[in-house]
Amino acid sequence: MEITxxxxxxxxxxxxxxxxxxYLYLAMSAYFEGENLKGFANWMKxxxxxxxxxxxxxxxxxxDRSGAAIFDAxxxxxxxxxxxxxxxxxxxxxEKYITGCIxxxxxxxxxxxxxxxxxxxxWFIDEQVEEEASAKEIVDKLKMVGKSVNGLxxxxxxxxxxx
Ligand code: FEO
Numbered sequence: 001m002e003i004t005x006x007x008x009x010x011x012x013x014x015x016x017x018x019x020x021x022x023y024l025y026l027a028m029s030a031y032f033e034g035e036n037l038k039g040f041a042n043w044m045k046x047x048x049x050x051x052x053x054x055x056x057x058x059x060x061x062x063x064d065r066s067g068a069a070i071f072d073a074x075x076x077x078x079x080x081x082x083x084x085x086x087x088x089x090x091x092x093x094x095e096k097y098i099t100g101c102i103x104x105x106x107x108x109x110x111x112x113x114x115x116x117x118x119x120x121x122x123w124f125i126d127e128q129v130e131e132e133a134s135a136k137e138i139v140d141k142l143k144m145v146g147k148s149v150n151g152l153x154x155x156x157x158x159x160x161x162x163x
Pocket of ligand 1 (some may be wrong): 021
């Protein structure tokens with residue numbers, strides 16, 4: 001069944017949120033590159049790629065339902081963060097915001113009786129649990145590391161291994 005105009009708009013709003021997430025994490029990756037924390041930069045770059053993949057799921061879904069993908073203007077992300085911890089706290093906060101957006105979109109689909117969109121969103125509801133957990137894990141580790149340069153270097157090395 002073709003997607004309704006209202007649901008098409010709501011899905012597009014969220015597709016753009018995923019693209020904005022990609023943009024934010026790329027900006028964070030650039031911040032880490034500038035700090036010579038290559039492992040952190042790698043983690044953020046891989047995260048940005050994931051966000052692009054998330055956006056593309058919505059993009060394909062819109063066409064599968066005979067809708068259209070419509071792109072918004074992108075908000076300028078920050079250039080710098082005060083510390084690696086501040087950047088990851090911002091990332092964690094952002095993931096909680098995205099979870100809220102997914103939940104709202106699911107509510108909209110439920111009210112509209114759009115079972116296909118509800119079913120598609122199931123993957124994202126599960127994914128957000130992981131997204132929040134992985135950002136929080138790094139926030140917690142950065143707090144443990146505190147001001148230890150050795151600890152920061154070890155964490156940088158570990159994050160550099162993210163495929
Ligand atoms: Fe696409 Fe990090 O949520």
